[in-house]
Amino acid sequence: MPFTPDQIILRRYVRASRYTFVRPMxxxxxxxxxxxxxxxAGSEFAALSDADGRSPHDLPLDEMRQPHLAPKVWRDHDILVLMSPDAWHSTWWFFGKGGFIGWYVNLETPFTRHDGAVDTTDLVLDVWVEPDRGWEWKDEDEMAARTGHPWYFDSAMAEKIRAxxxxxxxxxxxxxFPFDGTHLDFRPDPTWRPSTLPAGWDEEQPKARTAGT
Incomplete structure (x- = not known):
């Protein structure tokens, strides 16, 4: 069933048997x-960190010491995120006080729907696209470090992610599309306030999932 416009749902990243990001959107x-x-900007979200303040960007999930989801506040930019059916990516439009800033291509597994939430697994490698459509890879070093790790992806999957x-x-x-000017003039409903993490957001446990599932 489709979600209802104006509904707040959770967009969640899953790695093995943990959520690594939870964003109410x-x-x-x-x-x-x-x-x-x-x-x-100003919305609450939760991100995985460990007892030493390190994140999954810093080291693999299985090497984190006492990992836990920590509530945070999304700063600086407003984001519009398109999750296309069966796609191995999502497209993000970034907006600042001066308007559109650029696109972020987040490589990820096709999402699954749940009651009030969507789950996907982040695939580490990303692409930033400027308004003039110049581009650059993001997190290539992290991608190389995670390739071959059993909780991430093998070299064959890494090639598919890059492709x-x-x-x-x-x-x-x-x-x-989606770099054809669509949504560049997007303006949210003026009544929409920054979103907050709902009660019970941290009670559900995900099913184990890898990049190939």
């Missing part, structure tokens, strides 16, 4: 093009 639309979500990034880069270079 507002549904803009949910149709054949995909699930479109909004989260303004998906290359495919989106080609779309950006040619100005094809």
């Amino acid at each position: 507002r549904v803009v639309s949910d149709d054949d093009r995909g699930l479109l979500l909004w989260m303004p 998906e990034g290359v495919r989106l880069i080609r779309l950006a270079e040619t100005g094809a």
Whole structure:
């Protein structure tokens, strides 16, 4: 069943048997093009960190000491996120006080729907696309460090992840959707306030999941 516009749902990252990110986001639309979500600066979210303050960007999940989800506040930018059906990525539009800043291509597994939530597994490698459609890879060092780890992906899957990034880069270079100007003039409903983590957000445990599932 599609989600309802204006509904707050949780967008969650899953790694093995843990959530690594939980973001409450507002549904803009949910149709054949995909699930479109909004989260303004000032919203609450939760991110995994360990007893030493390190994140999954710093070291693999199984090497983190006493990992736990810590509530935080999303700073600086408003984001519009499109999760297309069966896609191995999501596209983020970043907005600041001066308007549109750029696109972020987050490589991730196709999402699954749950009651009031969507789950996906982050695939580490990402692409930043400037308004002029110049681009750069993000987190390549982390991708190389995680390749071959049993909780992440093998070299064959890593090649597929990069290929998906290359495919989106080609779309950006040619100005094809989603880099064709769609949503650049997006304005949220003025009544929409920063979202907060709902009661019980940390009570559910995910099922084990890897990049290939």
